[in-house]
Amino acid sequence: LFRDASAGTFMRLLRYKGEETGSEIVPVNPAYTSRICTKCGKLNDPFSEETFHCRFCGFTIHRDDNACENVLRRGMGFDILGTSPIA
Known part of the structure; x- marks a missing residue:
């Protein structure tokens, strides 16, 4: 699922799952x-x-x-x- 997703799609899914589980998503400069x-x-x-x-x-x-x-x-x-x- 994720390997075919764009970076924007991945971030939206990640934020959605974070909200769903009560987790905070923190962008980090690598x-x-x-x-x-x-x-x-x-x-x-x-x-x-x-x-x-x-x-x-x-x-x-x-x-x-x-x-x-x-x-x-x-x-x-x-x-x-x-x-x-x-x-």
Whole structure:
């Protein structure tokens, strides 16, 4: 169903399902989410490997998991380049 839907159609369906279940849908800018370390918050150089390795603190994680954690934090109002919530 979703693979054939346009981005707009997908968002409408997502919002509908969110309202139906009482969930809040929060749009998040994905910029740099795969390059920012979820451990120390530092911006790393672009990479093409599946594993994210922070050159600052040495933290290692699958790059998709790193990006997912950053999207979640950004959606919750945290500045992912630091550790404090956005005021």
